Amino acid sequence: MREFDFLAPKTLNAALRAIEAGGRNYKLLAGGTNLIADLRDGNVTPRLVVDVGGISTLKYIKEEKGTIKIGSLVTIADLLNSSVIKKRAPVLWEAAYNFAGPMVRNRATVGGNLADASPAADSAIPLLALKAQVKLQSLKEQRTVGLDKFFTGYRKTVIKPGEVLTEVTFPVPGHDTKHGYYKLGRRNAMAISVASVAMMLGMNGQACADACIALGAVAPIPLRAKKAEALLVGKAVDEGLARKCGEVAAASAKPIDDIRASAEYRRLMCEVLVRRILSQTLALEGEVSNLPREGD
Amino acid sequence: MRRIPVQFTVNGREVRGEFPAHRTLLHALRELGFTEVKNGCEKGDCGACTVLLDGQAVNSCLVLAVQAQGREVTTVRALGTVNHLHPLQKNFIEQGAIQCGFCTPGMLLSAKALLDKNPSPTREEIQAAISGNLCRCTGYVRIIDAIEATVAENKKARKPRS
Numbered sequence: 001m002r003e004f005d006f007l008a009p010k011t012l013n014a015a016l017r018a019i020e021a022g023g024r025n026y027k028l029l030a031g032g033t034n035l036i037a038d039l040r041d042g043n044v045t046p047r048l049v050v051d052v053g054g055i056s057t058l059k060y061i062k063e064e065k066g067t068i069k070i071g072s073l074v075t076i077a078d079l080l081n082s083s084v085i086k087k088r089a090p091v092l093w094e095a096a097y098n099f100a101g102p103m104v105r106n107r108a109t110v111g112g113n114l115a116d117a118s119p120a121a122d123s124a125i126p127l128l129a130l131k132a133q134v135k136l137q138s139l140k141e142q143r144t145v146g147l148d149k150f151f152t153g154y155r156k157t158v159i160k161p162g163e164v165l166t167e168v169t170f171p172v173p174g175h176d177t178k179h180g181y182y183k184l185g186r187r188n189a190m191a192i193s194v195a196s197v198a199m200m201l202g203m204n205g206q207a208c209a210d211a212c213i214a215l216g217a218v219a220p221i222p223l224r225a226k227k228a229e230a231l232l233v234g235k236a237v238d239e240g241l242a243r244k245c246g247e248v249a250a251a252s253a254k255p256i257d258d259i260r261a262s263a264e265y266r267r268l269m270c271e272v273l274v275r276r277i278l279s280q281t282l283a284l285e286g287e288v289s290n291l292p293r294e295g296d
Numbered sequence: 297m298r299r300i301p302v303q304f305t306v307n308g309r310e311v312r313g314e315f316p317a318h319r320t321l322l323h324a325l326r327e328l329g330f331t332e333v334k335n336g337c338e339k340g341d342c343g344a345c346t347v348l349l350d351g352q353a354v355n356s357c358l359v360l361a362v363q364a365q366g367r368e369v370t371t372v373r374a375l376g377t378v379n380h381l382h383p384l385q386k387n388f389i390e391q392g393a394i395q396c397g398f399c400t401p402g403m404l405l406s407a408k409a410l411l412d413k414n415p416s417p418t419r420e421e422i423q424a425a426i427s428g429n430l431c432r433c434t435g436y437v438r439i440i441d442a443i444e445a446t447v448a449e450n451k452k453a454r455k456p457r458s
Contacts, residue, residue, distance in 0.1 A: 001318040001320075002318065003297060003298075003316060003317070003318055004317055004318060005298075005317065006300065006317030006360070006362055008362070008363070008365075029360075031358075032358050032359060032360070032363075033340055033355075033358050036320065036340075036357070036358045036359070036360065037338075037339040037340060037358065039318065040320075040338060040339065040357075041339075049317065051360075051362075051363060053363065077352075100340075100428065101343070101427045101428025101429075102353055102406065102409070102424070102425055102427065102428050103340070103343060103346060103353050103354050103355045103406070103428045104340055104355065104358075104428060106352045106353060106354055107354055107355075107358060107359070188427065189424070189427030189428060190341060190427065190428060
């Protein structure tokens, strides 16, 4: 591992001042489950590492006026242990349940998982489906960015030098909202997704009033399948429409071949997962195959 | 190379060292003589380097030594001694849950972290709790059996005698 200078500020302000003074060649260290592995492999060679893990004001999960607010240093284990998340945002809870293994969940943070911007980032997919926004703070300003505008390329985000991701927020899903989530991996634990899908469906009786579909590991960034979503809005979804929706979602994917799967397989799985999740979530008839549920 | 003084406890004993910022807790512990902490993959995949940090199981290869400042580290050595085995250790031996032994320190600590939080886990919860620890010898069944046997003994011990 290459040498670097190290700072561990205890407040957000001190962290912002440290990175302002540190120029461009710095990295923020939160849970370290990605960064320390990257440092070791020489994928990143910062001159300065700023450990933000001691900033206690960024560790909270709360519900305020119809909005869930998650401090960026909340760990994946914190999400799993949160009754607010389990009750109000089960799609995010299920993703946390399927996230790596216990040791990684104890360290990895929500902010770190998003800022690392892997296309397979397990918290990004449900948060996209929940229409989350992230708060970015610098010494000069604070801005809010929709998560669908946050990822700009493979492991790239809109975060500018000097900014820290401080909070993730999303509206509490209504009672008439249904959700679906599935992560396809090579094994149950410690797997990096081959493909994953999270879905939120706002129902108005039999009709789908609002749809949000997020795709993981099938493009350079975690992706919203907006064309597929538009197909569903205002319609009573049947098997035919679910099938069409899967096809349109797969067409918006831009998968790659890698060690875990081929691009062709990923595209196919994207189609199948979207169709099956729709079918299972809305209890449509005619779908024979069942996705295993969480805990199976 | 700038070295940073770091002070923390390992198994209840205070240790001090001076480490460069890029030294991982895994390597720092091994330098300090805690070679029961095993170096496997060094990227958080295998769990051989598992320690408890303030009671929570973590991969010590993904923590910097300087991040342990003021904190409490537990290695497998805190569990028991040859003459006074921890119930988990005793059951790992009795059930034949050890072959090459390289994953065992991490397995035992993940099992301890589970039982500290949840004294009567189901078999599925045991499987989930050790899902970050790879074993290439045993096929896991006897490891899970050993943890289950410990849970059963603890239950028996907790039951008041009638």
